[in-house]
Amino acid sequence: MAGILEVKTRLATARSVTVLTGAGISADSGVPTFRGADGLWRNFRAEDLATPGAFARDPRLVWEWYNWRRELIATRKPNPAHDAVAAMERRFSRFWLITQNVDGLHRDAGSTRLSEIHGNIWKVRCTACGRIEDNRQVPIPILPVCTLCHKLVRPHIVWFGESLAAEDLATSHAALESCDVLLIIGTSGMVYPAASFAPVAKSAGAFVVEINLDATPNSDLVDVALQGHAKDIVPLLL
Ligand code: BJW
Numbered sequence: 001m002a003g004i005l006e007v008k009t010r011l012a013t014a015r016s017v018t019v020l021t022g023a024g025i026s027a028d029s030g031v032p033t034f035r036g037a038d039g040l041w042r043n044f045r046a047e048d049l050a051t052p053g054a055f056a057r058d059p060r061l062v063w064e065w066y067n068w069r070r071e072l073i074a075t076r077k078p079n080p081a082h083d084a085v086a087a088m089e090r091r092f093s094r095f096w097l098i099t100q101n102v103d104g105l106h107r108d109a110g111s112t113r114l115s116e117i118h119g120n121i122w123k124v125r126c127t128a129c130g131r132i133e134d135n136r137q138v139p140i141p142i143l144p145v146c147t148l149c150h151k152l153v154r155p156h157i158v159w160f161g162e163s164l165a166a167e168d169l170a171t172s173h174a175a176l177e178s179c180d181v182l183l184i185i186g187t188s189g190m191v192y193p194a195a196s197f198a199p200v201a202k203s204a205g206a207f208v209v210e211i212n213l214d215a216t217p218n219s220d221l222v223d224v225a226l227q228g229h230a231k232d233i234v235p236l237l238l
């Protein structure tokens with residue numbers, strides 16, 4: 001593919017690289033995406049369950065959904081695309097990974113300079129005292145409570161209608177505005193604010209590359225759109 005050569009050339013002279021990932025990079029590890037048919041659970045969409053209102057109405061149902069996902073993700077391993085992103089971190093002194101994924105597979109692959117802007121499925125947060133704890137229990141006993149104050153805990157995940165952490169937003173914007181190359185891997189570009197990250201980097205002068213199975217709302221804006229599986233394409237860019 002001609003596009004791959006152009007991206008390799010850009011990366012060869014880049015001083016600063018930022019990567020934005022979505023569910024598509026973990027699809028190659030067998031983690032269902034959100035907007036694919038395999039993302040459905042008992043006919044609910046993420047938009048039905050990943051909201052503060054859904055948790056307030058029926059915390060048991062929402063925790064059951066998370067238990068399904070925790071069970072699934074617990075058996076999954078990083079794939080060559082996660083490995084290649086971790087290798088990029090070692091290659092470039094100025095590097096930042098912004099991931100929308102909550103599965104933790106980037107950390108498993110060795111990435112350390114990253115913002116998990118939608119949280120992490122292996123952390124829980126107390127609805128009363130706000131304490132955040134690591135929790136790898138699979139399945140988690142329903143309903144789980146805080147070790148400190150014994151009130152209900154929730155997944156430490158950003159749901160629809162909730163704000164991202166201010167620090168994650170600031171770090172992400174700094175990385176988008178200062179990078180020479182932005183790689184956007186496996187995201188539909190439908191969910192804000194991450195959906196606006198490509199234009200932010202583009203207007204700041206970055207060379208923007210999309211790697212996705214399909215065209216997305218970002219495809220017209222990017223400098224190069226590479227269509228295919230992340231696990232096949234991302235390792236070729238190094
Ligand atoms: C492959 C592949 C392979 C597959 N290789 N590629 C109207 C307009 C604008 C904004 C809003 C609006 N109404 C509401 C909003 C705000 C809302 C929003 O954006 N909604 C949209 C749906 C319209 N956003 C928010 O609420 C955010 N907060 C916020 O904005 O705060 C301020 C505010 C508050 C209130 C009102 C307004 C503003 C928070 C968003 C939190 C998102 N959280 C989730 C779920 C968490 C649950 C959990 O994980 O447990 O995060 S939603 C879900 O989508 C998840 C993902 O991180 C996120 C993005 O999805 P992603 O990663 O792109 O996955 P898919 O499935 O969509 O796409 C996969 C892609 O991969 C596809 O393109 C495939 O082709 C590709 N692919 N296999 C390469 N092998």
Ligand code: ZN
Binds near residue numbers: 126127128131147148
């Ligand atoms: Zn508590």
